[in-house]
Amino acid sequence: MPDTNFAKGLAGVIATESKICTIDGDEGLLSYRGYSIQDLAANSNFAESAYLLLFGNLPSESELADFSAKLEARREIRPEIIDGLRLLPADTHPMVALQQAVAAHGSFDAAPGGEIGPAIERSIDLIARFPTMVAARARLAAGQEPIAPRQDLGHGQNFLYMLSGEVPDTERGDIFDDCLILHMEHSLNASTFTARVVSATLAPVDASVSAAVGALYGRLHGGANERVLHMLTEIESAATAEAWLDDQLAVKRKIMGMGHRVYRAKDPRAHVLEAYLKHLADKAGGSEDYDKLKVIERKMSAIMEAKGKQIYPNVDYFSGSLYRVLDIDVSLFTPIFAIARVVGWCAHILEQWEDNRIYRPRAAYTGEHNRTWAPVSERG
Numbered sequence: 001m002p003d004t005n006f007a008k009g010l011a012g013v014i015a016t017e018s019k020i021c022t023i024d025g026d027e028g029l030l031s032y033r034g035y036s037i038q039d040l041a042a043n044s045n046f047a048e049s050a051y052l053l054l055f056g057n058l059p060s061e062s063e064l065a066d067f068s069a070k071l072e073a074r075r076e077i078r079p080e081i082i083d084g085l086r087l088l089p090a091d092t093h094p095m096v097a098l099q100q101a102v103a104a105h106g107s108f109d110a111a112p113g114g115e116i117g118p119a120i121e122r123s124i125d126l127i128a129r130f131p132t133m134v135a136a137r138a139r140l141a142a143g144q145e146p147i148a149p150r151q152d153l154g155h156g157q158n159f160l161y162m163l164s165g166e167v168p169d170t171e172r173g174d175i176f177d178d179c180l181i182l183h184m185e186h187s188l189n190a191s192t193f194t195a196r197v198v199s200a201t202l203a204p205v206d207a208s209v210s211a212a213v214g215a216l217y218g219r220l221h222g223g224a225n226e227r228v229l230h231m232l233t234e235i236e237s238a239a240t241a242e243a244w245l246d247d248q249l250a251v252k253r254k255i256m257g258m259g260h261r262v263y264r265a266k267d268p269r270a271h272v273l274e275a276y277l278k279h280l281a282d283k284a285g286g287s288e289d290y291d292k293l294k295v296i297e298r299k300m301s302a303i304m305e306a307k308g309k310q311i312y313p314n315v316d317y318f319s320g321s322l323y324r325v326l327d328i329d330v331s332l333f334t335p336i337f338a339i340a341r342v343v344g345w346c347a348h349i350l351e352q353w354e355d356n357r358i359y360r361p362r363a364a365y366t367g368e369h370n371r372t373w374a375p376v377s378e379r380g
């Protein structure tokens with residue numbers, strides 16, 4: 001008898017209650033703790049939005065000053081972590097490097113799992129240090145020495161500085177911070193669910209977060225923005241983009257950065273990212289990427305609408321081109337996602353421990369029954 005409770009991939013199953021984030025897929029709305037993502041991207045900054053996600057409310061002036069000071073002061077990573085990153089083979093994927101750095105981070109001063117006070121401090125440590133881990137590994141992989149973080153720069157600005165050694169102007173730093181805000185949280189996606197499942201065993205924060213990094217590494221989760229860039233290299237120019245799209249749809253190829261499991265409207269994050277891409281592209285005298293993306297978006301939406309399907313740009317559609325304008329190498333796109341999403345993971349771990357219960361779904365057994373063991377010489 002098939003089990004009627006079975007939902008492949010847990011689709012549609014409500015696995016927990018949460019006060020952190022809400023998504024309205026039909027209207028294309030995303031909010032953190034009740035504040036719309038557009039409102040936060042327009043008015044907030046990295047530290048304030050991270051505080052909001054972790055603690056549930058916007059901080060007062062003194063709370064924000066205290067929280068920002070902690071994030072700035074804790075950016076440095078221990079030499080042992082840098083040594084660990086240095087020892088990895090040159091072609092190690094940056095997400096593998098990040099996962100091992102986070103796991104190794106758990107061997108220094110970590111608190112046991114399940115204790116909310118120490119977990120808050122540990123979350124701040126990780127949020128502060130993720131950019132340093134990613135930038136250090138990126139430089140080591142390129143045969144360069146890591147650059148120590150600076151406390152006098154914004155979160156995103158400091159990350160970009162640690163990559164290149166050059167301080168970006170504040171506008172680019174602020175735009176990058178907004179990209180991080182937009183990626184901080186998205187309800188029970190695979191990596192966040194992983195963080196909750198692991199933390200529900202009362203494993204420490206570092207172990208739960210490193211597991212989440214592993215989940216984000218998978219190409220069904222992170223990385224679609226990278227594939228959008230590959231797609232753009234196939235399109236010669238905006239003038240040939242429509243013909244290219246017709247060819248792809250004729251062979252039923254998926255258009256990267258389009259469509260979403262939850263959204264039936266344009267992803268609210270795509271609106272913000274598009275505006276930044278356009279702004280920086282205009283300043284630089286135009287962008288081929290932007291022109292191609294707009295042709296594809298218009299034509300694809302029209303074709304799909306005519307078929308009664310709602311396929312619009314998702315968060316990955318414009319982000320890769322925006323990162324390219326910010327001079328970020330494509331290999332860092334998924335690690336950057338992690339630098340942002342670690343905030344959501346930590347918020348969910350803290351929420352999990354407020355009312356913890358270990359996750360233990362069942363499997364519908366479809367294997368054989370009542371078999372009898374036979375010696376290897378008698379097996380057919």
Ligand SMILES: CC(C)(COP(=O)(O)OP(=O)(O)OC[C@H]1O[C@@H](n2cnc3c(N)ncnc32)[C@H](O)[C@@H]1OP(=O)(O)O)[C@@H](O)C(=O)NCCC(=O)NCCS
Nearest residue numbers: 224253254255256257258259260261309310311314315316
């Ligand atoms: C995200 C994604 C997996 C969602 O898939 P889904 O839940 O099956 O999407 P829908 O149910 O809305 O699909 C409806 C129809 O539109 C088609 N469709 C969806 N996204 C499409 C895309 N990007 N390109 C072409 N066709 C697409 C589906 O194949 C389906 O066609 P069918 O009715 O003939 O079977 C899918 O849109 C996709 O692969 N997008 C490209 C990859 C990407 O950008 N991923 C990042 C997501 S944040």
